Amino acid sequence: MKKSLLAIVALLSAGAASAQTYAIQAGRLIVDAATPARGPSTVIVENGRISRIEPGATAPAGATVIDMRSRTVLPGLIDAHVHLTGDPSTPFWRETIDSNEFATLVGVKNALLTARAGFTTVRDLGAVGSSTFALRDAIAQGMIEGPRIIAAGGALSIVGGHGDVSGYRPEVNAALDPGGTCTGADQCALRVREWSKRGSDVIKITSTGGVLSQQGRGLEGHFDPAEIRSITSTAHRLGLKVAAHAHGARGIEDASRAGVDSIEHGTFADAAALQVMKAKGTWLVPTLMASTGLQDRIGKNIYTPVVEGKARTALAVWGRALREARRTGVKIAFGTDSGVFEHGRNGEEAALMVRLGGMTPREVLVSATSGAAELLGIGNETGTLDPGKSADLIAVDGDPLNDAAALTRVGYVMASGKPIPMR
Ligand SMILES: [Zn+2]
DSSP: OHHHHHHHHHHHHHHHSOOSEEEEEEEEEOSOTTSOOBSSEEEEEETTEEEEEEESSOOOTTOEEEEEEEEEEEEOEEEEEEOTTOOTTSOGGGGGTOOHHHHHHHHHHHHHHHHHTTEEEEEEOOOSTTHHHHHHHHHHTTSSOOOEEEEOOSEEBOTTSTTSOOSSOHHHHHHHOOSOBOOSHHHHHHHHHHHHHHTOSEEEEEOBOOSSSSOOSOSSBOSOHHHHHHHHHHHHHTTOEEEEEEOSHHHHHHHHHTTOSEEEEOTTOOHHHHHHHHHHTOEEEOOTHHHHHHHHHTTTTOSOHHHHHHHHHHHTTTTHHHHHHHHHTOOBOOOOOBTSSOTTOTTHHHHHHHHTTOOOHHHHHHIIIIIHHHHHTOTTTSSSOOTTSBOOEEEESSOTTTOGGGGGOEEEEEETTEEOOOO
């Protein structure tokens, strides 16, 4: 029974990828961001997978030739922190009006924008209802264009925390309750199992307060350590990783000690918190671009007073945690928090990681390819251009191993073997 089901899934995914053979001719080829680039090479793609890589510009009989001889071809990029079903221009009260179905369609628009920006995989860390599950499945079945999505669904939060709904009349808060709050180890374990049952690929928790919610209880630790331990052990037993939104230093430390797989933002991480992250092997996903979203909107009467105050506090230390994390030797995975800023600008994170975080362009590219693939647990499928892996590749103008901004000059994208229409 199980075997026949797998065969059906294999047939479905083969249907999604093009049966066509492609010869992508590269001027320069980065097979693995951690190793030196190659000169002129051709990547042969068959049935949606990389079948082989040949030196020079070649073209097997019957192949569709993609001429990228003036560009650098590299693995498709991975953004480990997006919110595809939300847009930054949307005022907070719109959640009282917009349906989950509408959010799904916002996600269809943003999935294409994100793929065009060179991102062939994203991890979506928070959306309403089942919107990202529908989006993920439609893309995987080849119905619409977009990146592969590793989806959390909703987030686990304390009552009145960042992932709960606050700021309205109590009866309105209750009506908008996303069903993700929990109190105590048992109830938190139950929530993990509920999200697993609904279709989550990863568990997202808001382990500290957050900037853009209407909760006014600051940015430090919210969950009790015993609650987080219950979440991580329950999730890990189900084969699910845990991504922890965390700003305050002690909240970061608690979450890392309790075994979460990544700290999202990590804004106020201090030496003690970073030492725990290093010892526990916890990844940092810096989301520097989120602060450009704040910067563009602060002082303009867009945010409510409670949000405005938190935004100013977070902006004051922009980039500091990444700089210290790199010095400490904490593992870093590329992630932007798109949705807080405009989708499609994800690649701008790379230059910020160099400028504010002190990373080299090569370190940034590793974090956005093989590094993020490792965090997401999909290193066998994507992250490098190896025969047998999914044909996730892009072409950019310039050399991203020397100039991180080259990642914003994307001229061609193939996601899971499908060429993405660029306009
Ligand atoms: Zn986020």
